[in-house]
Amino acid sequence: MPRSPSPSPPAGQPSTASDAGDAVKAIYVFANEKGGMTDINRGKINEIIAQLSQSSAYTAKLLKSDRRVDETVALLQQKLQRSDEGARRSAAAVVARQVAALEASRRADRCCAVIDFDMFYAAVEIRDRPELADKPVAVGGIGMISTANYVARRWGVRSAMPGFIGQALCRQLVFVRPDFAKYTAVAEVARAIFREYDPKMTAGSLDEAYLDLTDHLHKRARDGGGGGAGDDSGDCDGGGEGERRGTALTGEALGELAGEVVGEIRARVKEATRGLTTSAGIGPNFLLAKIAADVRKPDGQFCTGWSREAVLSFLAPLPVRKVPGVGRVMEKARARKDGAASAVCELLSRAAEARLLFTPGSADSLLRKSLGWEEGGREEAAGEALQKGISCERTFRPTGDEAELGETLRRLCASLAEEMAARQLRGRTVTLKMKTSDFDLLTRDSSAARPVGAAEELQARAVMPLTVAD
DNA sequence: TCTTGAAGGACCC
DNA sequence: CGCCAGGGTCCTTCAAGA
Known part of the structure; x- marks a missing residue:
């Protein structure tokens, strides 16, 4: 019994003045638009969210922690003011040296890919219940939504949003209980394929995989139709440690072949999982591949390129939040003077400042990342990465009993x-x-x-x- | 001085 | 009406030991 006839997402009229506090709105405002949310009225959605959140304890906590972050940032500013000319000059010198060293060792002989399912949980559920395909779907419950499909996203429903807010944004929202056993099984199907291309592949989560394609690409260039040119005979691939010199396959040639291979992997995964799509990023290291995986979402792939120019022109304009490891707090700590969020190029131009403010380790990491250098997140981790802890937690109604x-x-x-x-x-x-x-x-x-x-x-x-x- | 343990946080999906 | 997760990793800071 469908009640409401084809409701549509909020149209684009400017929303009228509101009573939801600006501070509350500032907290819940969309930091960045996820795919599928281009044509909606953000103001209207933010308004609804702010209204519903306004008087909650959760919001109070967020406001409080936000104020604390502001205080910390203010302290950092003072620290900067007080720093003397000498310290600033030496910080700048250190940064200049680091940049030079990093640039000198930029490599073009490695190829990494990050492959990510699109709206994974929701996609699996919709695959198994095709009647949901054109409905707004949220996997999760009234407490929390873990994934929303693209139809739901047009209403502003997104992952990590409490279910009751999702429901307020979109009254037809269909909730589906997550079934992790099922998702794990699907993930395993994809991983079996990934391992054919990189036996040491690692999984970032159920829906995300990190592949070092270097060896596979070289093998393919040698065996495949490449005409055999540039194939140094007699190389022993027995000791293959991922870094093989002596093959001419670098930079753009690597990228071109990688594009084909990743396309093939994605097609195979789609076939093997009965229609699930993935997005992928390709680049000289996992950091760049990871950021690139977001560019052509959903069902697409993007390659950053290998040269300094290609990498920097890709990274420079991105908001800092796109950099893995830069979250709400670091974004605020590195915001511009006018309060607007910085782009990666500003991270770079203010690297000396960062060196005065943060621990050397943090400053290094920030600098490397803004040059597209850090072997972000999942690196080979040397040994088998042992799990460090195991936990079980549950949220329940407050009680003193x-x-x-x-x-x-x-x-x-x-x-x-x-x-x-x-x-x-x-x-x-x-x-x-x-x-x-x-x-x-x-x-x-x-x-x-x-x-x-x-x-x-x-x-x-x-x-x-x-x-x-x- | 260098480690280690405990508590708290930032961040990720 | 009221409803804002649960599974992790890694880093920083502080105090106490070796």
């Missing part, structure tokens, strides 16, 4: 112990994480002499710091 809290803790410990037993894991440090009704996060931990894993042990350790603290 100790029996109830105790029971919740017991259940969490039981379910965590079960998971740990299934995976044959144990740990030495047990951390209890608590969220208060005003969204403050607290952690307390307790370390055992030897690794523990049983529910009772976890529970005892989790309760211990609670009784000691508050």
Whole structure:
């Protein structure tokens, strides 16, 4: 029984004056537009979100933490004012040296790709329920939406948005419960294909894969129809460590071949998953490939190029938030004098400042990233990357009832112990994480002499710091 | 002085 | 009416030990 006849997203009239506070709007304003959200009235959507959020404890927390960030930024500004000429000059000199060194070692012999499913969870669900295809769909619940399809995004519904707000933005929004077992199985199908191209491929998450295509491309150039030119005979690929010199395949030639290969991978994945599309980024390292993966979303691919000019002209105009690792706080800390967000080129032109303000490690990382250099995120990680921790958390209605809290803790410990037993894991440090009704996060931990894993042990350790603290 | 542990945060999907 | 996740990693800061 369809009730409302073909409703459409909010049209583009300017929204009238509102009572939602500007501060609230500033917090929830869309930092950047995700794909599929081009023709909507952002003002209207922001208005609805601000109205609904205005008086929530969650918003109060965000405003508070935002003020704290502002204070920190102000302190940084003062620090900059007070810095003397000498310090500034030497910071600039250090930066100049670093830039020169990085540029001198820019490589053109490696090719990385990041491949990402488009609206993964939602795509899987729609594939299995085709009648949802042209409806606005959100995977998640009233508490939180983890993925929205492109129809829903036209109303402003997006991932990481609480479900009730999604519903207010789009009354026809269809909610689908996530089914992680299903998504894991689909991801595994894709990963099997990825491994054919890079056996050491790593997964950033269920829907995201990092592939170093260098070896595969060389092999293909040698075996394939490339005419055999530039093929140094007698190279032993037994010790293949990803960096093979002596082959002429570099830069743009690498990129061209990579484009074909990635197209092939994506087609195979689409076929094997019965129609799921992916987007991909290709570049000289994972940082650039990752940023590039966002460019032609959905169902497309983009290659950054290898030369300094190509890389910098790609990066320079991007807002800093596009750089992996730069979040809300760093964006604010590096905002321009007028408060507007900086682009990557400003990160670069103000690199000496950053060196005075942040720890050397942070400043380095920022500089390398703004030159498109850092081997971002997933690098080969040397050994097999062991998982560092395992957790189980649940949000529930606020309560002060100790029996109830105790029971919740017991259940969490039981379910965590079960998971740990299934995976044959144990740990030495047990951390209890608590969220208060005003969204403050607290952690307390307790370390055992030897690794523990049983529910009772976890529970005892989790309760211990609670009784000691508050 | 260099490590280590604990607590808190920033960030990512 | 009221509803803002859950799984991680890595970094920084501070205090205490070795």
